Amino acid sequence: MPELPEVEAQRRSLLAPLIGATVAGVDIFRSDICDCANAQGSLHEATPRDLFLAATITRIDRIGKQMAIISHDDRVMNVHLGMTGMLIALAEGQQHHQPDHIHLRWTLSRNNQPTGTLLFRDPRRFGGIWTFPTHAALRQYRWHNLGPDALTITADQLQTRLQNSDRAIKAALLDQRIIAGVGNIYADESLFRAGVAPHTRCSRLKPAQWTSLANAITGTLSTAIALGGSTLSDGTYTDSTGKAGGFQNHHKVYGRAGKLCALCKTELRTKPIAQRTTVWCPTCQP
DNA sequence: ACCCGCACCTGTAAGC
């Protein structure tokens, strides 16, 4: 489900309910979706304290598709949504309409008055929560392999990392060590916008194409964020308050295999690249 | 050191 724009939409929608709130209670329904590390990086069974009991939330960070909720005492919860993960913020007394697959529940308060709850729901359980006692430990043990954030990627960064690689450009864009935040939807949409065929070997890209690609990635992601991300026809993705995104109405290639290109009316082609369904326009992306 | 292919889960939709 969520790529960078959807994670960013979740992050922004969580600021109002979470910043300044204190965690009054933690209910752990499935501890196996949590990896809890100490300052040296070794793991132990999840405790309420790992999961922010008595923490006051001061910040929510994001790099790529990774989110980090940060406490006043530097404890960190790194949330990764996988394919179907969601954080759901509920006002006091409000119920969620999908009670299944809820793995964690936090009860929140301000000035000792209850203000609502936060749920982590993830049917497929590809997502999870990684906790650390400090922000430094998160960066050292979990975020050290992430490439630069896709929202601010530059042509130089892409070219330096990939110009000697023979992989298909699409496979490289999906690699979070190269660039953090692009997934299957935004890889295809960005390649279309850049006019680059997804199977092009990285080493064959010309300098001008690295520039188009960097501009296409940042432009596509910015537009998608402004529209609240992509909510596909199954309707599973929303922000933390239940609001759907709007960028699905602007997809030019993703989900449009066999249909006509919006620009040139050529039939869009599809084939798997890096084990992911890939769609492109053979005319606009030669 | 790289890159591919598959495994990990559940839900939904399409096909027979």
Next chain:
DNA sequence: TGCTTACAGGTGCGGG
């Protein structure tokens, strides 16, 4: 109506 199959926004690992 069912049963079976394919596919879905993402990673992480083993093996070549």
